[in-house]
Amino acid sequence: MSTLELMPDPKIRRSVEISNLIKEYPNPYGDDFRVIENFNLNIQEGEFISVIGHSGCGKSTVLTMLAGLNEISGGGIIVGNKEINGPGPDRSVVFQAPCLMPWLNSFQNVMLGVKNVYPHVTKAERKQIVEHSLEVVGLSDAMKKYPKEMSGGMQQRVGIARAIALQPKVLLLDEPFGRLDSLTRMELQDVIIDILAREKMTAMIVTHDVDEAVFMADRCVMMSNGPKAGVGEILEIDFPRPRNRDDIFHDPKFFDYREHLLAFLEQRAPIKSGTRTFSNGDFMGFVNKEGEDLEDAAREQATSVA
């Protein structure tokens, strides 16, 4: 692929080291509210990690900290050989909502970041990069379409194209299919798996979906419940790549993995038979987006998982 030659050498890939990661939100009336405590994780080059856990446990917080969008309160994250400080084009994010600019068409939306990441590249080459990324996600026919003319699935494809056009070292997926119907979700899962197989990026996906976590990842990180959440357990998923949906979904191992994850989640369900296992309601007012609605979300999770 000629366009790929224009991009930085894809062979140099960085592993991710997350050590003793802490996230605290200030609480004006006492101790700070600690959402994440001592989160440790090493990700190999080219590895695909899925993170699963109850709502509000801080999965997304870890991901946004890794993306550089969220301040790190303690500990550190090393990507490649460098400690991260703020966002960078080496880690691109696919958000839960597609987050496209409604006043730009798909091509322009993808071009938005490309211009900054490849400043020395000519206009024609940039155009090639954008077109290639849109082709990869299957949108070669919809380059001139505006977000409002596209379905949610198509919009999310543009979001993925925008992320991979930067040719990142690490691709971060923040519940990317959470708002899509299951058919579209499956299609996009395949798109991501294809891309990752081809470009061999390191990737992390945060998800609620147990099947997704097992099907897509090499390792599945189960997070303990917040506050002070950390890595509860890590499950190695031993399926060969490239993965075929039908094969995997009929593999008995798949059901073992699935059971394992569900058992973990059920065991950690924050509400058991109507009694609250944690009572940090006092903190709710100060918890921002990542930690908000711990109680409601936990209740919802308990019912949906069980």
Next chain:
Amino acid sequence: MAKTKDKIKYGLLRLIDLSGFKIFDPPVRLIFGEDPQKQIRDIAKFMVLPIIFLTICIWIWHVVAPTHKTKSGAVPTPKKVLVAYSENSRYGEREQEKVKDFELTGELRIARIAEVEVKLVELEKEAAEKQEVSAKASKEGAAIIQSQIAPLKIQLSQLKGEVKIAKQERKTALETLAAKVAAKEESADAILTLVKQQALTTAAEKERKKTLEAQIKGIRDDPPESIKAAQLAANKVEDEIQHYKKRLDILNGNKEVRKAALLAKVSEAKAELAATADPEVVLAKSKAVLTNSKNADGIEAQKFAPNATIAWQTKRSLATVFVGFFIAAAVAIPLGIMCGLNRIVMACLTPIISIFRPVSPVVWLLIFQIIVGAFFLPDPAKHPLFVTLNSTYWFGWIKNPIAFLNTNPAMIFSACTVAMCALWPALVNTALGVSAIDKDHLNVARVLKLGFWSRLFKIIIPSALPLVFAGLRISLGVGWMVLIAAEALSSSDGLGKFVWDEYQNGSSQSFANIFLACFIVGIIGFFLDRIMIILQKLVSFDDGSATA
């Protein structure tokens, strides 16, 4: 074929939707034969009923207006306002004719003079007829009035006679009683009661007399419509005659004629200069040659200055409001963006916005008259700004397109007042639009590592634009409303001054002109708002217009 038809249909419908005239949607669909029953129902509901309602409103106006008498005559009826409109447009035409006459040269001028003379003869004949009709009408009218008044007059004299007798009777009764009281045959209270009673009776009699007199006066002062109409028609023709006479004057002394006269003087002086031997005459004549040829050159730039017409006043108001509006936008949008981006700037500006926003336009006008007026002292007409804005040519060869506006300090004050009052909605809305930008979009910008400027121009401003334009729309509306008041107060030419002058004039005709101005202001305000709505729709990305 059907496809092109559909294309035209949906194109039209989209245009209607964009312009906001939704009520034309059903007729268009009906023409293209889409579900006729539904369309007819919609037309009946949303076109016919409103028209009927408006007709009723106008009818009520027509009926109620004449019943209310004011010091400037009765409140004008819809018909009178229409007449005022046609008269104002005729007035405008006349001024245009004069301007054109002033510029005519050669054959054309001669031909025009002949035309005007023919017209004058016709008009004079017509005037004589109209005068006759009017005289006859007033004679008949006088007879009618006399016949109406006569019985009233008889009543009045009868009343006077009765009153005289009654008065005499009362006097004697009082005297008799007084004598009795003095003789102690009656109590003192009785005479007090009688005096009180008599005072009441006298007052009642006076009241009756007054009523009758007022009736007579009313009939005299309000001659029958036929007389008024005949007089009006005669006056109208007389007016037209005056106009044609004025035109004749202009044609006989227009630019060409004046220039020719001056040039004749120049050649005459030159000839004398060549012929004479007297040094004093030489000096005088050479001076005459110079001044006259200079004046002849000056005439080229001269223009006939027409009287202020309502069309010109409207143009000037529009120019003023747009100057003010653009000043407001130029200040409000950058400031608003800064406010939205930076909370410190917002905190700094909030007190200023909160305190100055509620200040009345009248106060601003007075303040600007003092502050801005100081820049134009001592002689505003010679200030470089106005010299430039009002000169016929810029740099000697670019025709000044705004020379006709006759810019003056009052116009600047009005524009500044408009700007000051229109500033706030645009400022507040821009700040809101910028600060309310979607957090996710900012996150995307951070992940993509966009720099400040591309973040500003690619993400922040586009996403704030719909609210910015919503603010500008309010600003223009406020500006237009403020302008009319500012013009009235500052005597800056424009619709506001037109209304004020008509109010000072105080005749029944000028009352109708005020109503006319009211409609003009309203209709222009409506269209300004529509334009802003269309712009707002074009920049907002939610409703399907961003693709355009």
